[in-house]
Amino acid sequence: MERRTRSFFPLAIFFGLFVLFLYGPIITIAILSFQGPQGGLTFPMNGWSTHWFADLFEQQAVGDIWGAFRRSLALGMMVMVVTVVVSVMSGLAFRKRFPGAGALFFLAVASLIIPSILVSLGVGLLFDQLGLRVHWASSGFGAQLTWTLPFGLLIMFAIFNRFDPAYEEAARDLGASPWQTVRHVVLPIIAPALIGVALFGFTLSYDEFARTLLAAGSYNTLPLEIYGMTTNVTTPVLYALGTLTTVFSLAIILSLLAVVWLMRRRAGRAG
């Protein structure tokens, strides 16, 4: 094995510091959420307790966070399913040549890089003028899709750029119809990567804030509720909520990554 260059160690230290920079703050609030009942927003720890977590379960203390959580969960699921289905369909579409493909791709990229506040404002205005009521499950849902679908589509491009068309040709040669080819050949091969699309769909929706703000109506999603709390809650209950929802996100991320890993391993064994 080649000897490590001199630059390895400084770079490794830099990388370590970067990871610390990424995770340090969130670990700090995780620790601080166990403050004693008299504890404040900063160190030192004033005893240890689960007081602030218990506080979360008392409805009147911090507004309707459980309602907000349920809405965010439902919305995240809806966005996830639609993102996976629409991304796969569009991914397949972009492998064929169809008129307007360039324009549609341009639109998808534009959707990704357009300032979120424009989507929020525009959807709010549109619904207002159409006489429709803004609601998290209609306008909020649509506004979030403008954020998750382009990510899904870009992942599909990445997947199909690495996809070997020989599998499809083989299926066609064996007499499979186009639908059978997709159903029995293409989908099983790309399935692990689709978990990635689902991960993007759910987590981006679950944490989405800017595009939902003016499009969610009178019932808040969880990020909107937390945003509201930052202006009037000055106790570690904010940290407790932050810790819980981060743990929830991490659980989702890790379980989906585990599924990908298992599928890959199974596919590896079968192949």
Next chain:
Amino acid sequence: MTLARLPSAVTGWLLATPLALVLGFFLVLPILMIVTVSFWTATEWSYGPDFNLENYVFLLTSPVTLQVYIKTFTYVLLSWFFCLTIGFTVAFFLAFHVRSLVWQVALFLLCTIPFWTSNIIRMISWIPFLGRNGLANSTLIELGLIDAPLEWLLFSDFAVVLAFVHLYTLFMVVPIFNTMMRIDRSLIEAARDAGASGFQILTNVIIPLTKPGIMIGSIFVVTLVMGDFITVRFMSGGNSASVGRVISNEIALLQYPAAAASAVVLLITVLIIIAAMLRAVDIRREL
């Protein structure tokens, strides 16, 4: 030939329809709506159809607009610079100094996981670090470096840029790492055989070949910072104004036509910047 291609175009269109519908209704129509409303008039309690340029005249002649744009561009430049330097170094380490693929993937995931967690929580989590009695201040006092707590750590421009770098460096790491992984390693060996030093390989081989990734990451960081309104509000403690914040304030005051006009100007600014950057790279080829 044309007959054989026709069905493919039709199925292509059918498959693309859901995406086109969603983007049409929730992106194109809303933007058209904003452009329309930007010419409307606001009354004290409502807003209604009209055609006047007052919103634009007010916006473009107000000295505040210029100040706000200068502030926003300052945030953009600083955040972009730090995101790029940090992101490039991290990606460089992962791509060229970590040798096993398993470790590369594992460390790469470690860097990307925060992307899937809440931005708001990640901003809140700076409070115990930067606050008046926070970790940074108490450490500095203990070391005897300062006598009184630094006031500019939290709720300041410093905190805003720090938060941007914290939130968006990932958007640099991912595309740069992706491009670096596709660099043919024999090119580097060739450079080394030809007598290039490590630094020369970096500047003459790796950086030029990584440009597309750098450009994609830069587009993300620049547009995210340009349009931001939450990070600036939260991390500056409401003391600084960026373009996005001005729009969100106008919305809060129900001044929709004014907000729409500001949004249109922001959109045009962002599009000009991106058009300039996109000339350099074809995104679809880089995935």
